[in-house]
Amino acid sequence: MSETPQETPDESSAGAIPDPLAGLEVLDGPWSVGEESSDARFVDFGALRIGAVDGLQMRAEFDAKTRQCGAVSVRSGDVQVQLQVIAAPRGESRWTDLRPRMAEQLRARGSQVSVDEGRYGPELAVLRPHKRPDGKIIAIPMRVQGIDGDRWLLKVTSIGPSVHQESTRARVDALISRCAVARGEGAAVAGSVLTLTPPAGSPAPGRPGGTA
Numbered sequence: 001m002s003e004t005p006q007e008t009p010d011e012s013s014a015g016a017i018p019d020p021l022a023g024l025e026v027l028d029g030p031w032s033v034g035e036e037s038s039d040a041r042f043v044d045f046g047a048l049r050i051g052a053v054d055g056l057q058m059r060a061e062f063d064a065k066t067r068q069c070g071a072v073s074v075r076s077g078d079v080q081v082q083l084q085v086i087a088a089p090r091g092e093s094r095w096t097d098l099r100p101r102m103a104e105q106l107r108a109r110g111s112q113v114s115v116d117e118g119r120y121g122p123e124l125a126v127l128r129p130h131k132r133p134d135g136k137i138i139a140i141p142m143r144v145q146g147i148d149g150d151r152w153l154l155k156v157t158s159i160g161p162s163v164h165q166e167s168t169r170a171r172v173d174a175l176i177s178r179c180a181v182a183r184g185e186g187a188a189v190a191g192s193v194l195t196l197t198p199p200a201g202s203p204a205p206g207r208p209g210g211t212a
Helices: 011-016 094-108 166-176
Strands: 042-045 048-051 057-062 069-076 079-087 112-118 121-131 137-148 152-159
Touching: 048 069, 048 079, 069 166, 079 166, 094 112, 094 121, 094 137, 094 152, 137 166, 152 166
Parallel strands: none
Antiparallel strands: 042 048, 057 069, 069 079, 079 152, 112 121, 121 137, 137 152
16 A cells, blocks of 8 residues: 555645544544544444544545555645555554654655654654645655554554644544554454455445545
8 A cells, every 4th residue: 555645635725624523622533443432433444433523524545456445635724634554563662663764764855854752652844845736845744653553553654734733733633542443353464454344335346435
């Protein structure tokens, strides 16, 4: 799967896009399934459960080669958030290992990268170069977070013009805090992206709403 959301939110149309995450409080998630509160409601993607928020747009992302779902993109206001679940060894922080390697890869592609301390620990604050159709190069703000759980890492990549503003950071954190991971007991290679299962009726790869 790609390390960033596949579309760049259009800043010019941001005002017309609903923002269901605005004003939501941050809960005590993300959880391993079974640890969430009894009144938690989710949209079920198998290994990943995303909090059910009225009006929130979710889209399954499929690998172009395997046709398997490895991520979910969520759109709220001017920000797009990609969520992935990565297998991790028990008792070890996968994010501690992944974060510097991601920073190095991003810098090699011309991005400006710094490490910030966020609600869930160290995260990457990124300005990624993007060439517009008119040839002009602009900097796209991006934020990458990693939240370690019990044999899993929830990797969250946010992109959009306001992702480094406190209000947007808070609404992305509110989304993260409503997620749960069903890691399962099966073996998985550390660092591999867990395959997700979109809800019944979701667009298949290659169809409108899916990514091929």
